[in-house]
Amino acid sequence: MVETIIEINKITKVFKIPHERKTTLKEYFVSAFSHRTYEQFHALREVSFSVREGEFLGIIGRNGSGKSTLLKIIAGILQPNSGRIAVLGSIAPFLELGVGFQPDLTARENVYLYGAILGLSRTAIDQKFDSIIKFAELENFVDQKLKNFSSGMQVRLAFSTAIQSDADILLVDEVLAVGDADFQRKCFNTFDRLKREKKTIIFVSHDLGSIERFCDRVVFIEGGKVKNIGKPREMITAYGQSFTDTTPENIEARATSGIYITKVAFSNEQGEEKKTFKTGETIRIKIFCKTNRAVHNVIFGLEFANEQGLLLSGINMGIDHLVVEKVEGEKQVEFIIQNNPFLDGMYYVTPAVADKSGDLIFDRVERIFRFYIANENQKKYFGFIQFPYTWRF
């Protein structure tokens, strides 16, 4: 008999975003004489589902779809405006690894502090300390200050400490985005172990590969609503299709972001649409986007990643001192790669559209759009890219 461990019943969360945030008395006084204006943002609308004991549940959805808000409500950090949530068990809240790390303290001191934040007692850490350090591969740096650590080392330390938690439910938000391939493999092994130990895990990630690999069920969220719940493969397909789905309901769900990306098309020099190219061929990448208002000073960007998600290149108009002055209705932006350097394999393109300052990202679509490189001859080079070169000796 599998028991329900988390029951989420019609949870709604509305953020009131004041047009100007008031945090000082003066601002309160000034605003007392004028109208207070709020913009209401529905992060979650009547979200309901349950999580069973021992389940590995994935949550997928676009940026701004409400995934993180949902996780924070489950963790008890945010309060829902309406709806009920029942959690039968202790929660290890590692929403973000290394929260509370103090750069001026040593690795040892930080393990104790972080452990306490995660609910581990001093004696529990005393016992596990050596294995934490060993797992993080930081044996030689135990008494060094954390500020001298690379970000990879910090993440390793945080992850090693976090997995010692003996909570019944683990909330995991994008932890695998960092760390080298070797450490990622270790993380995956840990997930396998936790799965065998029948821990309940809620996993939020853009990495659809690991979602498919680990999750028993996936919740697909769009525009703050549960769009569908089901088998990982099916949900990932539905998620992928949602990008081309232009039903009015779907568009309304995305419209909160201002500008949303509807499609990315790949074509060759002649404009023939295709998905498979040869090394050296011209690749034209067209980003289609839509908005239901006029937005000024917009920049577009693209990231190229390999099949494992390793970022190969990131480019945006801001770097090139370019800006699209106005976007209204539908808009297409084309990015042309002449003489493409990619070698055989599959490549992800992550398009993004943002405000000129870069602070406000309207939309960003990870791990959905891809193209392939296939050369007829055997691959001449190793790795992912080739470039012009000469030898001299």
Place this chain on the structure above:
Amino acid sequence: MTIKRQRYWNLVRELAIADFKLRYQGSVLGYLWSLVKPLLLFGVLYLVFSVFMRFDIAQYNLYLLLGVILWGYLAEGTTTAISNLVNKGGLIARVSFPRTIIVVASTVTSLITLFLNLIVFMIFFIASGVPVHATVVLFPLLLLELYLITTGLGLLISALNIKVRDLSHIWEVMLQIGFWATPIIYSMSMIPAKYHFWYFMNPMTRIIKYSRDVVIYGIAPDLKGVIASFFMAIALFVVGYLVFKKREPYFAEDL
């Protein structure tokens, strides 16, 4: 329930230790600063009010030092509580735990400073040859009161300060005014009797006066006064706690 409580005490301890270690990171004198600061203030005040102006108060050096130390605890405990709640915003936004822990950890960290200062006071005490009075056993009770007042005020102001950030500055000014409006450098006998009622409404007046009575002069404080001050301390603590608990669910959004 007990496991949870144990977990939270554990967090209080670790946060307090980390804060104390971090406080004097990179400074040459390190922890000594927690002693130097009140001693310096004491030295200046002693020079002005004992050598230049000559207050006629028995054991004025001990009298002054004890007052400065106790007031210093209130000031340090409340201000660090206020700033810690803001500074630990990252933790609040990402980890769920009772936020009172942050305030309690701050006032506990300041207890370390308080005890270091009291050791210095003891050295002065022994050096000045004043006999140890039996009434000193009441002193921990007064320290408990001081702790309740500091934590209560810390809870109250830090919670409201999340919404209106001016409060941290207003509180700094209030602490300055309070330092002079409380008999720390002078004595109650210098205050016209008609103001005494208002003076005794200030719980710090009572705590400092009774502490001096039991530690330095061996006078047992009057029972009514002690009970009154205890009620004040508990009331302040309860008000602070309730306000904090009411605001707590919104911290993650307001920060």
